Amino acid sequence: MPPPQGPDQDNRDIVARLVDLGRRAKQASLEMARANRGAKDAALEFAAQLLGDRSEEILAANRVDVDNAREAGLPATVLDRLRLDEARVDSMAVGLRQVAALGDPIGEVQSGWVRPNGLRVTRVRVPLGVIGIVYENRPNVTSDAAGLCIKSGNSVILRGSSSSIESNMVIEEVIREALVKADLPQDGVILVRDTSRQAASEFMKLDGYVDCLIPRGGPSLIESIRNEATIPYILDGDGNCHVYVDRSADLDMAIRIIVNAKTQRPSVCNAAESLVLHQDIAEVLLPRLIVEMPQVELVGDARAMAIAPQVGQASCDDFAREFLDLKMSVAVVDNLETAIAHVQRNSSGHSEAIVTSDYKAANEFASRVDCAAVLVNASTRFIDGGELGLGAEIGISTQKLHARGPMGLESLTSLKFVVHGDGQVRV
Amino acid sequence: MPPPQGPDQDNRDIVARLVDLGRRAKQASLEMARANRGAKDAALEFAAQLLGDRSEEILAANRVDVDNAREAGLPATVLDRLRLDEARVDSMAVGLRQVAALGDPIGEVQSGWVRPNGLRVTRVRVPLGVIGIVYENRPNVTSDAAGLCIKSGNSVILRGSSSSIESNMVIEEVIREALVKADLPQDGVILVRDTSRQAASEFMKLDGYVDCLIPRGGPSLIESIRNEATIPYILDGDGNCHVYVDRSADLDMAIRIIVNAKTQRPSVCNAAESLVLHQDIAEVLLPRLIVEMPQVELVGDARAMAIAPQVGQASCDDFAREFLDLKMSVAVVDNLETAIAHVQRNSSGHSEAIVTSDYKAANEFASRVDCAAVLVNASTRFIDGGELGLGAEIGISTQKLHARGPMGLESLTSLKFVVHGDGQVRV
Numbered sequence: 117m118p119p120p121q122g123p124d125q126d127n128r129d130i131v132a133r134l135v136d137l138g139r140r141a142k143q144a145s146l147e148m149a150r151a152n153r154g155a156k157d158a159a160l161e162f163a164a165q166l167l168g169d170r171s172e173e174i175l176a177a178n179r180v181d182v183d184n185a186r187e188a189g190l191p192a193t194v195l196d197r198l199r200l201d202e203a204r205v206d207s208m209a210v211g212l213r214q215v216a217a218l219g220d221p222i223g224e225v226q227s228g229w230v231r232p233n234g235l236r237v238t239r240v241r242v243p244l245g246v247i248g249i250v251y252e253n254r255p256n257v258t259s260d261a262a263g264l265c266i267k268s269g270n271s272v273i274l275r276g277s278s279s280s281i282e283s284n285m286v287i288e289e290v291i292r293e294a295l296v297k298a299d300l301p302q303d304g305v306i307l308v309r310d311t312s313r314q315a316a317s318e319f320m321k322l323d324g325y326v327d328c329l330i331p332r333g334g335p336s337l338i339e340s341i342r343n344e345a346t347i348p349y350i351l352d353g354d355g356n357c358h359v360y361v362d363r364s365a366d367l368d369m370a371i372r373i374i375v376n377a378k379t380q381r382p383s384v385c386n387a388a389e390s391l392v393l394h395q396d397i398a399e400v401l402l403p404r405l406i407v408e409m410p411q412v413e414l415v416g417d418a419r420a421m422a423i424a425p426q427v428g429q430a431s432c433d434d435f436a437r438e439f440l441d442l443k444m445s446v447a448v449v450d451n452l453e454t455a456i457a458h459v460q461r462n463s464s465g466h467s468e469a470i471v472t473s474d475y476k477a478a479n480e481f482a483s484r485v486d487c488a489a490v491l492v493n494a495s496t497r498f499i500d501g502g503e504l505g506l507g508a509e510i511g512i513s514t515q516k517l518h519a520r521g522p523m524g525l526e527s528l529t530s531l532k533f534v535v536h537g538d539g540q541v542r543v
Numbered sequence: 544m545p546p547p548q549g550p551d552q553d554n555r556d557i558v559a560r561l562v563d564l565g566r567r568a569k570q571a572s573l574e575m576a577r578a579n580r581g582a583k584d585a586a587l588e589f590a591a592q593l594l595g596d597r598s599e600e601i602l603a604a605n606r607v608d609v610d611n612a613r614e615a616g617l618p619a620t621v622l623d624r625l626r627l628d629e630a631r632v633d634s635m636a637v638g639l640r641q642v643a644a645l646g647d648p649i650g651e652v653q654s655g656w657v658r659p660n661g662l663r664v665t666r667v668r669v670p671l672g673v674i675g676i677v678y679e680n681r682p683n684v685t686s687d688a689a690g691l692c693i694k695s696g697n698s699v700i701l702r703g704s705s706s707s708i709e710s711n712m713v714i715e716e717v718i719r720e721a722l723v724k725a726d727l728p729q730d731g732v733i734l735v736r737d738t739s740r741q742a743a744s745e746f747m748k749l750d751g752y753v754d755c756l757i758p759r760g761g762p763s764l765i766e767s768i769r770n771e772a773t774i775p776y777i778l779d780g781d782g783n784c785h786v787y788v789d790r791s792a793d794l795d796m797a798i799r800i801i802v803n804a805k806t807q808r809p810s811v812c813n814a815a816e817s818l819v820l821h822q823d824i825a826e827v828l829l830p831r832l833i834v835e836m837p838q839v840e841l842v843g844d845a846r847a848m849a850i851a852p853q854v855g856q857a858s859c860d861d862f863a864r865e866f867l868d869l870k871m872s873v874a875v876v877d878n879l880e881t882a883i884a885h886v887q888r889n890s891s892g893h894s895e896a897i898v899t900s901d902y903k904a905a906n907e908f909a910s911r912v913d914c915a916a917v918l919v920n921a922s923t924r925f926i927d928g929g930e931l932g933l934g935a936e937i938g939i940s941t942q943k944l945h946a947r948g949p950m951g952l953e954s955l956t957s958l959k960f961v962v963h964g965d966g967q968v969r970v
Contacts, residue, residue, distance in 0.1 A: 516775075535931070541922045
């Protein structure tokens with residue numbers, strides 16, 4: 117009988133190739149898990165050096181990607197994310213050195229105790245094993261994610277987009293070379309070269325080989341992970357971040373915080389998108405705010421519109437929308453209760469802030485709003501691994517399992533029970 | 544136009560009813576999260592009392608379930624799991640009181656630090672929100688799982704099997720009554736009354752309402768969760784637990800541990816299923832072991848068979864099989880390296896034990912074997928929430944994300960960043 121042909125056979129070939137990558141990554145992960153800090157930091161330092169040494173080659177590959185993307189008619193924002201220059205390659209190297217400077221999470225004894233029968237129980241921090249990163253256009257993710265996975269003793273399989281494949285291939289090569297120089301297995305970092313949709317779909321089902329999937333991308337990627345992945349995953353979701361200004365707020369502080377949260381970098385997930393104003397201060401605050409950030413388009417409810425003619429009419433959806441732009445929704449509320457209810461209803465589970473001078477209001481808001489991070493009297497822009505002191509971050513989780521909020525090295529680890537006895541048996 | 548009819552309409556009705564349950568559980572979860580320990584413990588105590596007061600009613604409902612199951616021809620093991628008696632209802636009440644006696648995990652400040660700009664960062668333990676438990680025949684899970692969810696400040700939606708629906712309905716009623724007596728929302732505990740396959744399938748897709756799914760059941764349930772669930776889940780997997788006897792082992796200790804691990808309760812996941820013997824001790828140990836546990840059927844590799852004629856031939860699959868019975872696989876290996884490789888290859892990621900007097904062998908095995916729990920010189924039967932001192936357990940996770948190994952109350956919680964400032968903005 118002739119061998120089968122057509123799409124089925126294609127799919128079997130794709131799966132076979134992915135399983136091979138998975139096997140190699142799994143095998144390498146056993147060595148990565150045992151590597152001491154010295155070897156892991158050496159690999160990161162070598163990789164940083166090699167990124168510098170081979171930057172010409174990286175930039176040449178990147179020009180091919182950018183040219184292809186331009187020919188394919190991809191939008192300017194994508195081209196910008198895709199494009200590397202000397203400074204961006206430099207900052208990839210700086211990032212790897214920053215990760216090297218972080219403490220090694222592996223081997224930490226998180227807790228330990230002795231049982232009445234003399235069993236000594238410890239919980240020890242260990243790597244997850246093999247991490248799968250699925251990402252879109254930014255080639256720097258290749259290096260950033262690989263650095264964090266190496267430091268935390270994991271293998272990583274990287275699945276970037278087709279638009280950045282040429283850049284990614286050179287960056288992967290550089291990091292694999294660095295691993296070998298540090299006496300670590302080169303398969304600690306593997307790039308999936310097949311960038312087809314079909315391969316992405318099969319990659320998400322590689323349980324048994326990949327221990328955890330971390331998507332870095334937009335809503336359509338998240339949606340396909342939700343629907344297709346059989347590997348456990350950590351979602352890096354949207355941020356519809358609110359700033360609620362309480363009646364007792366210091367209004368100057370409120371304005372500083374809102375302007376910073378909205379305008380300092382509008383395109384990121386921890387930028388504020390929604391403003392909630394207590395009715396007692398709305399009439400004073402809103403006009404002042406409009407003067408302070410004239411570049412921001414405001415859309416609001418009827419009460420906000422009645423206060424300031426510059427406020428446009430918000431659709432219902434606007435209150436739950438992540439604009440990622442110089443646009444903000446405004447709602448005026450009766451009191452703290454209705455403020456919390458409004459935030460709760462529209463929260464994406466990322467970061468929510470209150471500006472207040474009232475002890476009880478601060479406590480109520482902080483304890484009752486259900487999200488990854490609550491801020492009292494501070495800008496939402498601080499909810500970021502670096503700003504909170506976690507070191508580099510692999511993303512910001514808006515889910516509740518395993519990791520919530522900015523994910524540092526610890527989120528790439530698990531805890532293992534290690535129990536020492538002297539022959540104990542159960543009665 | 545007439546309203547649509549048929550399967551599509553049925554499915555929409557099922558989804559609408561589930562969404563309604565989800566909404567109610569979510570709403571209740573906001574109150575559950577704020578409840579202090581006093582109220583939660585009171586609810587558990589009331590529920591324990593009511594289980595006693597209404598045990599006649601529970602047993603009557605259970606008799607209906609058992610009769611129906613018998614008529615439907617369900618096997619004896621299922622009937623046994625399904626059947627309640629006074630003692631089993633008592634032990635449900637005892638379980639609830641034990642959970643009440645545990646510390647309250649909610650509100651714990653897991654860690655905290657101050658940033659250079661004065662921001663005070665804390666990570667505070669909070670409930671997950673709404674937990675979905677999908678389980679099979681045992682009606683005691685209804686009460687056990689509800690107790691742990693109440694104590695950890697969560698709402699729970701319980702989806703038991705059709706075979707135990709009558710028992711589950713009465714138990715749910717009892718617990719909801721207890722919640723109300725403790726001034727907590729009755730929708731903190733909700734049983735899904737539709738036990739159809741279709742409803743189970745839609746339930747697994749209730750993201751937005753259910754924060755975490757915990758299946759308690761066999762491989763087919765796990766498989767359908769993997770393939771269908773869009774809610775994050777924690778898998779309570781199989782245990783193919785190994786005991787490796789090193790050349791340096793105290794053989795008396797080894798025999799005590801193996802006999803205990805294999806025979807003390809063969810039907811549970813932390814019972815040992817596979818024996819790995821260093822070649823230097825196999826010839827002495829194996830015959831002695833056969834004398835000590837004559838009731839256990841051994842199947843092994845060629846080397847084990849050559850040592851003892853009582854050892855049958857193992858199929859390749861046998862080394863990875865969870866027998867849950869008085870049966871055990873035996874492999875003879877050259878050294879520690881091959882022992883670790885054998886365990887690694889066949890491990891289900893649950894619990895693995897070594898018996899040894901050698902310092903290096905103990906460390907190598909403990910650090911390199913990739914599973915939820917490693918034991919040195921102790922029976923695998925200790926890997927259980929109660930035995931390790933975690934209090935009650937909701938299951939034993941064999942996955943690496945969020946919870947690994949026995950899952951106590953902490954596994955039903957998440958950490959939230961709470962950041963206090965004095966007007967800080969990002970520069």
